[in-house]
Amino acid sequence: MQSPPQAADVIVLGAGIVGVSAAYAIRERGLSVVLVDRKAPGEETSYGNAGILSSGSILPLNRPSLFRALPSYLGNNSAALRWDPAWTLRNVEWVLRFLANAVESRVRPRATALHGLIGASLKLHRDWIVRSGEPQRIRETGWLKAWRSEALGAAKAEQDFLAAYGIKSELLDRQAISALEPNMLPVYKVGLLHSQTASVDSPGNVTKAYARMFEGAGGVLRQSEIRALLSDGDGWRVVLGDGEVRARHVVVALGPWSPDILRPLGYRVPMAFERGYHQEFAPNPSRQLLRPIHDAEGSFLMTPMENGVRVTSGVELTDRDAPSNFSQLEQVVPLARGVVEFGDAVAQPWRGSRPSLPDSLPMIGPAPRHPGLWLAFGNQHIGFTTGPATGAAIAAMIAGEAPSFDASAFAPGRYL
Incomplete structure (x- = not known):
């Protein structure tokens, strides 16, 4: 049944962490x-x-x-990266642009841009998670990147790079790692504790808490299929499965689905889909993890979550909607079991698509040819970390103000 047309100042498309954050920041x-x-x-x-x-x-x-790592990926059996040859042939331009950004001269400008975005976002997360009534979900225990080999040089180089931006970390040897995580088996020789990093026990439920906060502030949440985005005079009309909404501004925050809604407007977004998998397992109550662990050489992450130990796998480069391939997850779960004891799976394996642009930076800002159209997507591996500041930046721009950080590197016009 079609609902009567609805009107608002702003429509936000996408209720992931970026869209929810944008909606709340705009409503504020x-x-x-x-x-x-x-x-x-x-x-x-x-x-x-x-x-x-x-x-x-x-x-x-x-x-x-x-x-240096590319030769190890050619056999297509790495836990860190699997790639679909057919997808690669169809997306050679994206691959070449991605590799072209992997040069030394392009690292620090992007790191500087991300540092500003992340710093602003962490402040908002820490504020919002308390404001939303869910402070128990955040843990200020840092996260540990760990190496099984004598990788002190790699760990020290990463520490030095972070220190140049004022980001603190601690180098750990095997004994210090065991003191930090006494329930882990002593498989790691070197560790780097990111001491200024926090984690949550359910990113999905944190996003839902922010959405409830948005509704509590008077925002309207509407669950419906998004069928079209149409220019409508000096504003926009969004056609839904059960009606339509009109507004002066529209924010596209649909993550990996953003290119689809923008294509009819003439925008060709150079997006790839770095798919990833996870599965959750029953924890051993007497052998629990205290923080997220990144196994640098095993190419997986383990995080203590509300429902159990979540094991996440590396990157799969293929079409967004291609059939699932759980081989990477199956490769790393035994490695994870060799680090900490956990029980049987408590849920089916999960698959998602990280929306990634060739420079590994998101799009945050106005679409170049359509007034009132705002883009907020492409946050790749750090979408949950950067969602609040991405949304707050869009809110500021709609209000005609500058964001709290330098967002120039994220301007959509660099690709569109």
Whole structure:
């Protein structure tokens, strides 16, 4: 049944962490907002991540060390990266642009941009999670990146890079790792504790808490299929499965589905889909993890979550909607069991798609040819970390103000 047309100052498309954050930040400024998604908040890509609020995720994935790792990926059996040859042939331009950004001269400018975005976002997360009534979900225990080999040089280089941006970390040897995580088996020789990083016990439920906060502030949440985005005079009309909404402004925050809604408007978004998998397992109550663990050489993350130990796998480069391939997850779960004891799976394996642009930076800002159209997507591996500041930046721009951080590197015009 069709609902009568609805009107608002702003429509936000997408109820992941970025869209929910944008909707709440815009509503805080007094504008009427309708937030639309086909699913309930936090049930797509924002659900399946490792739940880390990472101060140190300023190094883009495409950096010079990538070239050294490429030979290990050619056999297509690495836990870190699997790639679909057919997808690669169809997307050679994206691959080449991604590799072109992996040069030394392009690392620090992007790291600086991400540092500003992440710093602003962590402040908002820490504020909002308390404001939303869910402070128990955040843990200020840092996260540990650990190496099984004598990788002190790699750990020290990463520490030095982070220190240049004022980000604190601690180098740990085997004994110090055991003191930090006494329930882990002593498989790691070197560790780097990101001490200014927090984590949450359910990124999906945190996103839902922010959505409830948005509704509590007078925002409107609407669950419906998004069928079209149409220019409508000096505003916009969004056609839904059960009606339509009109507004002066519209924010596209649909993550990996953003290119689809923008294509009819003439925008060709150079997006790839870095798919990832996770599965959760019953924890051993007497052998629990205290913080997220990143196994640098095993290419997986383990995080203690509300429902159990979540094991997340590496990157799969293929079409967004290609059939699931759980081989990477199956490869790393035995490795994870060799680090900490946990029981049987408590849920089916999960798959999501990280929306990634060739420079590993999101799009945050106005669409270049359509007034009132705002883009907020492409946050790749750090969407949960960076969602609040991405949304707050869009809110500021709609109000005609500058964001709290330098967002120039994220301007959509660099690709569109």
